[in-house]
Amino acid sequence: MTTARVFVIGHPIGHSRSPMMHGYWIARHGLDATYEKRDVAPEDLGAFVRQFRAEGWTGCNLTIPHKREVMAHVDSIDPAAEAMGAVNCLWWEENRLIGGNTDAYGLIAHLDNSRPGWDRGASRAVVLGAGGAARAATWGLRQRGLEVDLCNRTASKAETLADELGTGVAGHGTDQLAELLAGADVLVNTTSLGMIGQPPLDLDLGPMPAHGVVYDVVYAPLETDLLKRAAARGLGTVDGLGMLLHQGAKGFERWFGVMPEVTPELRRMLEDDIRADLAKH
Template structure:
């Protein structure tokens, strides 16, 4: 590489998404759309495939590799949390990092998944009643972010339902929040009086066990959302629509969680628009929503 090329590379604001695998990530499509839309000069967002055994070194040396920041996807979110000494409140609470930012004090790990979930919910169901209990299905990393965000938003009762009760209890303990853990066998009993039902599991998806849930137990004003966005309308959302319930698909969570990182890296607060949504849907092979 010539000295001129080295100088140009140093001047370029480079950001990546790192994961293993990473080819499926739609983050470059989102961020490069915004880079072009807002005229961010000398900026690029790219994919970087990082093997698990290389993740720690890559994260530590992010700036030396020419990056001002990064998104972190599976299976490196917990590694990033462990490696980075500086983390924001949500990353610390959730125990995972999905966004890395260069600050005056060095690299900082952040978690924007909860932000993305709440922003999507507010956009799709602005009248959602926070005073009523929220029911969360699943106890993985996504459920951690969702529950933490719900408490930040002022929801004072979260009912957590998971097939493995022990894992749900550990999640509640890790978050240090008064989450009500309910046995999977009693999952239908968690629905009456709820204002929100959130599915963070893959149950009901093709190739997985069905989601056996009697959503007729939900109040008529309840909102149902699924963090999965492929397919856009999951079996749960389809069933909720047939029952006349308000539904929010998971695509907006992907789009909104990208906003804080872009703003931190490039100094512009990007807007999640219908045009961007259509761009991602087209990439998914969906020309228009039904």
């Protein structure tokens, strides 16, 4: 029996924690499989996909700068990737190579896991940012029936993204945040503000309702200044590490037909790795 081979590709790719995560699940399920990271320059993407097809490799994760460009190299694109204009996962369905996106699934699954019942009665969310993570968060929240207000420092970017995502999404500048937060059940920060090396997100959480949930996709540090302030206010908090874990689990299921468990042990492994990495800086 041939060993199943799965990859994560990007340029650069040295920072990826996906091999640790998937290696844990492969061992836990006793699979004859490997998960490798490979640096693939943009001009080499087509050659990589041709080799992927020729070798019959099992699956692949993709990160910057390949998430859009790979769409030209697959046979079909799933609805999530179509809506988000980005692919982060390749798998086979019979002999067709599918490009999909598990980011929105990961974000919502982590919300479900961390704050069970968060969407009971929830109707509005505010999403900060206008990049790929904002697109994933908005699409996932819309699937749960929430209306989404996208806020970005450059209002035109939020408005353009809102137009692309369609009904139930509106774009705004950050000057309207206070008013929007007053009616928000969920706030999701998809910007890099608060990440190590970046300034903190300067945001007054005072207007948010007491039942509100604050989700920060940043996971280095594990508890951002935004989450600390949200906790101090008594708001529900959700960190970004679980999104990485749950989106990875969905990809694993696509490749191997089994949904792996996001265990406390695995989370601790990644937390320790993040802390060790932060200690170097």
